[in-house]
Amino acid sequence: MFNIVEYEEVMHEKDCVFVDVRSPKEYKASTIKGAINIPVLLDDEREMVGTLYVRSSVEEARTKGIEYISKRLPEIFEQFQRLYSVEKKKVVVFCARGGMRSSSIHSLLYSLGIKVYKLKGGYREYRRYINENFDNITKNVKFIVLYGKTGVGKTEYLKELERRGFDIxxxxxxxxxxxxxxxxxxxxxxxxxxxxxxxxxxxxxxxxSDIVFVEGESKRIGRIIIPDFIWNNMMKGEKIWIEDSIENRCDILIKEYIKDENSIRELIRALENIKKYLSYKKVEEYKKMIEEGNYKEACINLMLNYYDPMYMNGFGKKQFIKIIENKNREETLSSIIEVYNQMI
Known part of the structure; x- marks a missing residue:
């Protein structure tokens, strides 16, 4: 077959663009880093084709798939034409396993003069590449881990460090x-x-470089689990504790959480989640404070009664190479960078 490439062959090519031809739902769930989505089948169409494949026959499923694709073919062709002819990209198409969806669009476009490439093995092979190399690329990393109570601005420090050229x-x-x-x-x-x-x-x-700044986290972030080889490496890293006033922490949290009316309603609904840790009465009081615009009062109460005790319970026994009391954010950044300079 013509123009079939493996991920390792093209991953560092700057003019290469990966095009995910899977459905929008599949693309949203996970895709190749930087890929764009030009779906061959939309979500409901894919579901119908899949149903026919299982309950009827492969031939009927293919016929229905071609029917769906035909309706949007001019639009699909225009998108690929722009990437190939106007933006002068090396276009690499992929689907789930390098099967029917990517093969059909690859062959069609190639016959129409758009010399696209197909990714061997599709997204599955990309995942295999990540899984086989993930542990390896982490082995030489030395983490500098930023700890501190909720609201000290650990993420903001990371972003500023990145702006100054450090790896985060x-x-x-x-x-x-x-x-x-x-x-x-x-x-x-x-x-x-x-x-x-x-x-x-x-x-x-x-x-x-091999020195990377990271924020101290629990092993679980929402529904995400930090892989063991990264977590264990973080636990071996140099740990910095950042202390800040409750007033400064409140200012950061209010700015971060209170964006508009939607975020306020979302926050009030989310407070239901902490009723297993705080009394029903307290949570209802905090919700009322937020509804009435008393954000700072609600924030201080939540930190003193929920966040600070929870955080200290999880991270209070760490051994810190440096403890920084923030008086001036620039000075705090300088103190953080000192740890980096000592590790070079």
Whole structure:
């Protein structure tokens, strides 16, 4: 077969674009890093074809699939034509296993003069590549782990360190979740485990050095589980504790959680999750504070009665190479960077 490539052959090519021809639902659940979605079948169409494949026959399923594809073929062709002729990209198509969907669109486009490539083995082989190499790319990493109570701004410190050219690993960003029972507020759905692992893998793969800043986390972030080889490496890393006033922490949390009316309603609903840890009466009081706009009062109460005790219970026995009391964020950053300089 013509123009079939393996992921390792093209993964570092700058002009290469991966095109996921699976359904939007499959694409959203997990895909190759940086891939765009040009679906051969939409979600309901894929479901129907799959049903026919199982309950009827392969021939009937293929016939129905061709019927669906034909309706959108001009649109599909235009999207590929733009990538190939206008943007001058090396287009690599893939589906779940390198089967019917990617093979059919690959052959059709090739016959029409658009010289696309097909990824051997599809998304399954991409996952195999990650699984086989993940542990390896992590072995030489030395983590500097930032700890501190909720609201000290650990994520903000990481982002600033990255802006200054340091390697970071934002696990909460990769998970799209902050880790607590209220951790999804204003963020949307938590990423899938596969998407999380994809984000982390490529972040570590493309690092500039072996010293990486990361935030101290529980092993679980929302529905995500941090792989053992990363977690164990974090536990061996140099640990920094950042302390800050409850007022500063409140300011950061309010800015992070209170975005608009939707986020306020979402936060109030999410507070139901902590009734197993706090009394019904207390949670109802916090909900009323938020409804009335008393965000700071609710924030302070939640930190003193829920977040701080929970956090200290999980992280209070760590051995820290440095304890920093934040008076000035620039000075705090300088103190964090000092640990990095001592490790070079």
């Amino acid at each position: 690993l934002d696990l909460e960003g990769a998970a799209n979740h902050r880790g607590s029972l209220l951790g999804s507020v204003s963020l949307g759905d938590c990423n899938t485990q596969k998407t999380f692992e994809t984000e982390v893998f490529h972040k570590l793969l493309n690092r500039k």
